[in-house]
Amino acid sequence: MGESPAIQTENLTKIYAGSGRLTHFAAFRKIPGGLIAPPRPPVHALEGLDLRVERGEIFGFLGPNGAGKTTMIRLLLDLIRPTRGKAAVLGLDAQRDAVALHRRVGFLPSELSLWRNQRADRILRYVASVRGDVPTLLAEANRLAERLALDTTRKVRTYSSGNRRKLGLVIAMMHKPELLILDEPSSGLDPLMQQTFYQLLREARAEGRTVFLSSHILSEVQTICDRVGILRDGILRAVESVEALTHVEFRRIRIRAREEIPAGCLENVAGVSEVRLQGRTAELQLHGDFDPLLRALSNFYIEDVRQHDPSLEEIFLAYYGDGSAVEQ
Numbered sequence: 315m316g317e318s319p320a321i322q323t324e325n326l327t328k329i330y331a332g333s334g335r336l337t338h339f340a341a342f343r344k345i346p347g348g349l350i351a352p353p354r355p356p357v358h359a360l361e362g363l364d365l366r367v368e369r370g371e372i373f374g375f376l377g378p379n380g381a382g383k384t385t386m387i388r389l390l391l392d393l394i395r396p397t398r399g400k401a402a403v404l405g406l407d408a409q410r411d412a413v414a415l416h417r418r419v420g421f422l423p424s425e426l427s428l429w430r431n432q433r434a435d436r437i438l439r440y441v442a443s444v445r446g447d448v449p450t451l452l453a454e455a456n457r458l459a460e461r462l463a464l465d466t467t468r469k470v471r472t473y474s475s476g477n478r479r480k481l482g483l484v485i486a487m488m489h490k491p492e493l494l495i496l497d498e499p500s501s502g503l504d505p506l507m508q509q510t511f512y513q514l515l516r517e518a519r520a521e522g523r524t525v526f527l528s529s530h531i532l533s534e535v536q537t538i539c540d541r542v543g544i545l546r547d548g549i550l551r552a553v554e555s556v557e558a559l560t561h562v563e564f565r566r567i568r569i570r571a572r573e574e575i576p577a578g579c580l581e582n583v584a585g586v587s588e589v590r591l592q593g594r595t596a597e598l599q600l601h602g603d604f605d606p607l608l609r610a611l612s613n614f615y616i617e618d619v620r621q622h623d624p625s626l627e628e629i630f631l632a633y634y635g636d637g638s639a640v641e642q
């Protein structure tokens with residue numbers, strides 16, 4: 315066994331029904347005996363997702379806020395039900411076999427609620443007792459806590475948000491699950507702990523286990539993932555190896571000259587695109603080397619050059635132009 319993919323979805327779709335949840339008071343209509351919230355249109359959170367995640371890879375699910383990442387993860391874990399389509403996890407049906415799956419999957423939710431008045435080690439002991447082999451599980455939990463520099467003798471309410479996150483990670487990983495599903499795992503971890511955490515994920519991969527994580531931080535995905543899926547507005551726009559994605563990397567450049575930069579002088583310069591001229595400043599995208607750009611501006615007195623790494627959105631737009639969907 316084991317040749318089934320870690321995750322496979324087919325036309326997975328989630329439309330949240332329009333609701334009358336509270337928005338703002340002014341929008342409410344007064345009726346005898348109460349108030350009615352204005353109707354809300356349904357939300358197409360996920361549309362026709364076809365995705366295959368192989369065993370043993372670290373897969374990053376990348377997308378801006380509201381893209382549908384958490385929705386997808388909840389569907390995989392049967393915490394919500396799909397409108398259409400289906401998902402298989404470790405070869406089992408996400409919906410029908412949810413109970414069996416929960417034993418084999420480790421999950422870190424984006425917002426973790428824990429017993430605030432319990433000590434972390436008590437919580438770990440409780441989780442271990444539910445899962446089975448208590449001594450083995452606790453040994454692994456302690457090892458993980460140590461690696462993450464987490465003091466488990468304290469009550470959860472005394473934890474910083476980073477420490478709570480660490481406890482969540484220990485709970486997700488202590489049974490060495492075949493598949494780790496982590497929703498924005500490193501948010502709240504300091505840079506040093508992030509490195510430790512990445513190392514733990516690499517070790518899981520080395521043992522043949524699979525990691526599926528969501529993120530909106532490109533650098534994180536670049537550092538740790540083998541492949542990445544780009545989700546936007548509920549639609550999977552691309553699935554790429556991280557190598558291919560970083561290959562298209564470019565810089566955003568902002569240049570300020572002493573005199574006005576005339577239109578046209580940055581046309582047809584190798585590697586330069588998306589030029590926006592405004593008086594003495596030029597903003598542009600640069601692929602590759604600086605030299606052609608510097609030569610084109612050699613007659614100008616340049617006061618300032620700044621560059622910043624492109625946002626996910628910019629990379630995405632550069633990569634896929636009009637943003638049309640790309641075949642997997």
Ligand SMILES: Nc1ncnc2c1ncn2[C@@H]1O[C@H](COP(=O)(O)OP(=O)(O)OP(=O)(O)O)[C@@H](O)[C@H]1O
Pocket residue numbers: 330331357358359377378379380381382383384385386424530
């Ligand atoms: N229970 C719900 N009812 C109605 N709409 C919802 C519900 N949960 C999520 N949504 C909507 O579905 C869309 C996708 O939300 P989701 O939480 O999956 O995004 P996300 O990619 O996880 O975003 P973030 O990066 O902010 O965590 C959003 O437009 C969100 O407002």
Ligand SMILES: [Mg+2]
Pocket residue numbers: 383384385424497
């Ligand atoms: Mg989310």
